[in-house]
Amino acid sequence: MIIRLILHLALLLLFAPMLNGIIIKTKALFGGRIGAPLLQSYYDLARLWRKGFVFSRTTTWVFLAGPVVGLTVPLLASLLIPFGALPAPISFEGDLILFVYLFALSRFFTVASALDTGSSFEGMGAAREVTFSCLAEPTLLFVLLVLARLSDGLSLDTLLGSHLLTAWHSDAGASLGLILVCLFLVLLVENSRIPFDDPNTHLELTMIHEVMVLDHSGPALGMILYGAALKMMVMGALLVRLAFPWQTGWWLSDALMFLAGLAGLAVLIGVVESIMARLRLPRVPQVLVGTMLLSIFALVLVLR
Amino acid sequence: MNLLLSALLILFGGSLIALSVRSSTLATRVGILSVLVAAPMAGYVALKVLLSGQPLSFSAPWAVPGGEFSLLLDPLAAFFVLPISILSLFCALYAGPYMAHAGQSRSLAPHWFYFNIMVTAMLLVVIAANALLFLAAWEIMTISSFFLVAWDHHREDVRKAAWLYLFAAHLGMMLLLLMFLLAGSYCDGFNFNNFGPLAQLPIGSASLIYLLALFGFGVKAGLFPVHIWLPDAHPAAPSHVSALMSGVLIKTGIYGILRILSLLPPAPAWWGWLMALLGAGGALYGISLAAQQRDIKRCLAYSTVENIGIMLLGLGFGMVAAAHGHPKIALLAFAGGLLHIWNHALFKGVMFLGAGALVHATGTRDMNRMGGLLRRMPLVGLLWIGGSLAISALPPLNGLISEWLIYLSLAQAGTALDGFAALVPLLLFGLLGMVGALALVTFSRLIGICLLGEPRDPAAANPHKVAPAMLVSMGSLLAGCLMIGIFPQGTLRLTSTALSQVARLPVGAELGRAVTPLGLGALLLMAVLIILGGLFAWLRLFRLQTQTSTWGCGYPMPTARMAYTGESYAEFVSHHLMPKIMRPKVSGGKVSGFFPISSKLAQSSTDLVLMRFLQPLFVALADRCQRLRWLQQGQLPVYLVYIFVASAVLMVWSLWAGGHGGK
Known part of the structure; x- marks a missing residue:
């Protein structure tokens, strides 16, 4: 149990920033550049950790609660979810609801810390973030319900158990394919990637997630970046397990397979970011409504 | 039972003494003291009944035909007596300093008279075991709360709101009179224990009684299409009265529905579906409108509509599951619905009392004129943020526990049922998720615009001081939220006798076992938060810290007028997620020509059901009635x-x- 917990956390804490490195490298290769080294995210985090703080005169403790909760939540949520074939260290009936609401908690504090600066740019980002989540959250719940319908339990560990392999070959394969698409879109919107949000945009007016953390600096910004990396890995773990439900039985090969799956996902995100432009802002809710309808359709298919 | 009777007598006596004294301070002292003595007594008796499951009863003759002064404190009644006594205790404590300012210009004696009478009547409503006594207590409760709502009767909007409340409450009362007459016609007597023949009624007559009860009590409870009085009355009333009304008074409506259901034959599935679907609709409707209000108390009032919807969804779905023969799922849903009643009393108490503190400090209910209050009122702000977390059902507080139970029952039904019968619970599951996400919008907006950022008005820049008693009341209620959040299994054990009475099923230990991991998870979350937060605070000691102004994109002279307002925060949600009919009405703001003159823009959000359906209906009715004028x-x-x-x-x-x- 303890060993499993340590392995889980070690995988998460050590490899999460790597995903961003892979995405940046992929995008650079598409652009014909060599790009930053794979470990650039780690260097950035180390640099931010050594810096001082700059605070706005307007802010209160809520401003600092954002980064702290933003780091805590993915750490705890990761314990509920299996990493590939490695089972989740904590699992109980109904933990999928806690999983979703933990991320809601981090959203609440991210948004609150943005509003704490009193800047209208950050208010703009906050309003967009909470609005998109109104559509992304039900989609995620529907996706999890499809999985629940195919398994015999309501914990994430049973939802993402070894029965997925047979489910892919059965009638439910079509539904699984649909929710894989939905999950990928939810992953993109929740982690502020193109086509929903551009992490590298340089105009405050067009940002969503980046604009909410404009005023954070030094170690606080580092915590936010690290928390965002952890969140991407946790949500990616859901997708990777669904797409690659194989298991070998030996922990090391399972872990390696999981990491390879995540790397593949990062490359995929990089490819999407390279070949697509950002959606116009009013289009985003429309795409998300479409995604939600797709997930309901998958649910109907699996009930049939 | 004697203890409870003496509590009622103390409350009643306190109200009479408060009315008879001349000085405001003396009336306040008498009023607070009688609640302070009586509420713990009532709470203690309720606790004992909940733990033992043994009902207490009392009976005395009453010189009213068909009436008898018979009281019954069974677990179901005790389940409601407990929150009534807790919340009225803290509201009375809070009201002392809150009303002190008003007491300088007018006598507070009537206020304390009606306040104590309202608490007495609420207790009497839930323990009355005779239909006439029940109706009398119900009417006294309505009238006394009407006078409390109309406290600031020199303002026109308050008079209108109170009038609407009285009118709606009496329409509901008419349905209840009909319901009890109908029920009494099948039985020989108006005592609840004479209502035994009701359990053998054919389904048609039973359904009629159920429908009358659902809508008659629903008016008081804030059931979705008949909730119309609620968004106006809550902002009009003084804040501790809003807290008490929203926290427990409207729950007496739910009590009434549950009491009548306990007398009727086992519910067919469609009764449950009706209640659950109305509840789900109300939850979505309430929270959508709550996200668009700029009056903070109106926003909280709509959130009450949402929470009542969630309770009815849980209870209604429990009835459905019980009718389909799934006792485990039914227990989960009933437990979620019942626990949400307690939870809502606690966190809505915190929210309304906190809103009262903000209104008291700044003199406005308009969130766009607040801002930066967390810096200036740190404790009120902290407690209000805590309440917002609880009401948005976020861990580690109590809102999540009850919603989690309802989620779990819906999901289990969705996986247990076959084919398309499973689709409705699964869709309700997703809908509840959307309601949760909208609640996050609403409450992040509420705290973000009111408490954070820069003050948008001079009044918010120099708020008045808040008395310690007000903070103690809020803090105690929030402590209750936290306790349920980290120790849910104990709370569920406390509700188990009432739960088994409502669900008509035996309650085992498995419910407590199911929620235990949530409580442990909440503890773990808090531990990690404290460790990381401490680490962060420690790091700040060693690092260079610079204070500067917020990044304004290089603009050198930002003002608070440029900050995001409530409307701008909600604009994205209302324009991209909501149907056009639910968006706020915008007037003015047209700008034309190269050198436009100054123009005004105003936005207001009105209640769709009231303005589009009920008001036209009643206006048309009044027109028809004009034709009967020749009789006069x-x-x-x-x-x-x-x-x-x-x-x-x-x-x-x-x-x-x-x-x-x-x-």
Whole structure:
């Protein structure tokens, strides 16, 4: 149990920033550049950790609660979810609801810390973030319900158990394919990637997630970046397990397979970011409504 | 039972003494003291009944035909007595300093009279075991709360709101009178223990009684299409009265529905579906409108509509599951619905009392004129943020526990049922998720615009001080939220006797076992938060810290007028997620030409059901009734003829009925 917990956390804490490195490298290769080294995210985090703080005169403790909760939540949520074939260290009936609401908690504090600066740019980002989540959250719940319908339990560990392999070959394969698409879109919107949000945009007016953390600096910004990396890995773990439900039985090969799956996902995100432009802002809710309808359709298919 | 009776007498006596004294301070002291003594007594008795499951009863003759002063404190009644006593205790404590300012210009004696009478009547409503006594207590509760809502009656909007409340409450009362008459006609007596024959009623008559009860009590409870009085009355009332009304008074409506259901035969599935679907609709409707209000208390009032919807969704779905023969799922849903009643009393208490503190400090209910209050009122702000977390069902507080139970029951039904029968619970599951996400929008907006950022108005820049008693009341309620959040299994054990009475099923230990991991998770979350937060605070000691102004994109002179407002925060949600009909009405703001003159823009959000359906309906009815004006000739002889004709008709009817030997 303890060993499993340590392995889980070690995988998460050590490899999460790597995903961003892979995405940046992929995008650079598409652009014909060599790009930053794979470990650039780690260097950035180390640099931010050594810096001082700059605070706005307007802010209160809520401003600092954002980064702290933003780091805590993915750490705890990761314990509920299996990493590939490695089972989740904590699992109980109904933990999928806690999983979703933990991320809601981090959203609440991210948004609150943005509003704490009193800047209208950050208010703009906050309003967009909470609005998109109104559509992304039900989609995620529907996706999890499809999985629940195919398994015999309501914990994430049973939802993402070894029965997925047979489910892919059965009638439910079509539904699984649909929710894989939905999950990928939810992953993109929740982690502020193109086509929903551009992490590298340089105009405050067009940002969503980046604009909410404009005023954070030094170690606080580092915590936010690290928390965002952890969140991407946790949500990616859901997708990777669904797409690659194989298991070998030996922990090391399972872990390696999981990491390879995540790397593949990062490359995929990089490819999407390279070949697509950002959606116009009013289009985003429309795409998300479409995604939600797709997930309901998958649910109907699996009930049939 | 004697303890409870003496609590009622103390409250009643306190109200009379408060009315008779001249000075405001003395009336306040008497009012607070009687609640402070009586509420713990009532709470203690309720706790004992909940733990033991043994009902207490009392009966005395009453000189009213068909009436009897019979009281019954069974687990279901005790389940409601407990929150009533806790919340009225803290509201009374809070009201002392809150009303002190008003007490300088007018006597507080009537306020304390009605306040204590309202608490007495609420207790009497839930323990009355006779239909006439119940209706009398119900009416006293309505009237006393009407006078409390109309406290600031020199303002026109308050008078209108109070009037709407009285009108709606009496329409509901009419349905209840009909319901009890109908129920009494099948039985020989109006005591609840004479209502035994109701359990053998054919489904048609039972359904009629159920529908009358659902809508009659639903008006008070804030059931979705008949909630119309609620968004106006809550902002109009003083804040501790809003807290008490939203926290427990409207729950007496849910009590009434549950009490009538316990007398009727086992519910068919469609009763449950009706309640659950109305609840789900109300939850979505309430929270959508709550996200668009700029009046903070109106926003909280709509959130009450949402939470009542969640409770009814849980209870209604429990009935569905029980009717389909899934006792485990039914227990989960009933437990979620019942626990949400307690949870809502606690966190809505915190929210309304906190809103009152903000209104008291700044003199406005408009969130766009607040801002930066967390810096200036750190403790109120902290407690209000805590309450917002609880009401948005976020861990580690209590809102999540009850919603989690409802989620779990819906998901289990969705996986246990076959084919398309499973689709409705699964869709409700997703809908509840959307309601949760909208609640996050609403409450992040509420705290973000009111408490954070820069003050948008001079009043918010220099708020008045808040008295310690107000903070203690809020803090105690929030502590209750936290306790349920980290120790849910104990709370569920406390509710188990009431739960088994409502669900008509035995309650085992498995419910407590199911929620235990949530409580442990909450503890773990808090531990990690404290460790990381401490680490962060420690790091700040060693690092260079610079204070500067917020990044304004290089603009050198930002003002608070440029900050995001409530409307701008909600604009994205209302324009991209909501149907056009639910968006706020915008007037003015048209700008034309190269050198436009200054123009005004105003936005207001009105209640769709009231404005689009009920108001036109009643206006049309009033128009029709105009045609009967010729009956009113204004001459005495004509009215004497009316009286004569009416008496003659009644006499003939009674002779005819007597001749046929009918009753």
